Amino acid sequence: MTRRHNERGSISIWVVTATIVMMTLVGLAVDLGGQVHAQQRAHDVAAQAARAGGQQVEAAPAVEGRYVALDTAAARRAAEQYLAAAGVEGTVMITGGTTLVVHVTDIYEATFLSMVGIGDLTVTGDASARLIRTTGGVER
Numbered sequence: 001m002t003r004r005h006n007e008r009g010s011i012s013i014w015v016v017t018a019t020i021v022m023m024t025l026v027g028l029a030v031d032l033g034g035q036v037h038a039q040q041r042a043h044d045v046a047a048q049a050a051r052a053g054g055q056q057v058e059a060a061p062a063v064e065g066r067y068v069a070l071d072t073a074a075a076r077r078a079a080e081q082y083l084a085a086a087g088v089e090g091t092v093m094i095t096g097g098t099t100l101v102v103h104v105t106d107i108y109e110a111t112f113l114s115m116v117g118i119g120d121l122t123v124t125g126d127a128s129a130r131l132i133r134t135t136g137g138v139e140r
Contacts, residue, residue, distance in 0.1 A: 027112025035121050038108035042125030045086045046104040053079030053092060053100045054129030068131045069097040076100075098131040 056074035061067050076092050079102055083090040090104040104125040110118055133140050 024112075027115070031108075031110045031113045031121075034111065035108045035123060038106060038121075039123040039125065042088065042104045042106045042123045043127065044125070045083065045088055045106075046090065046102040046125040047127035049079040049082040049086075049090065049092070049104070050100050050102045050127045050129040052082045053102070054131065057131065068133045070094055070100060070131060072097070099128055100130075101128040102126070 053075040079092040093101045108121045
């Protein structure tokens with residue numbers, strides 16, 4: 001009988017330990033999944049901001065068929081307005097007059113990881129849009 005008395009409560013310790021481990025794993029899965037989702041959103045926002053800016057073309061030379069180029073001021077403004085409307089921080093860079101590059105930085109607020117001292121997680125996304133001119137399906 002003494003042996004049975006000494007083992008009293010051993011199952012409770014195992015259940016508590018297993019519960020803590022399972023809750024930790026579920027918390028990691030939730031927060032890491034949330035971080036991946038936030039990363040995808042940052043990339044999507046960057047792509048849409050680049051698209052919005054890439055639509056701002058210098059009209060006269062394009063219509064005349066001479067060349068295509070971004071209206072740099074309008075393109076930058078359109079991309080920055082898209083970022084502001086999405087509520088994210090980002091930078092817009094125009095290179096070569098035809099390529100608009102957007103870099104987005106956002107924050108994922110951890111739910112479970114914050115309980116163990118891991119705070120906000122930074123996520124980033126990059127995208128670009130490039131104007132091209134084609135004649136007969138061939139880039140010129």
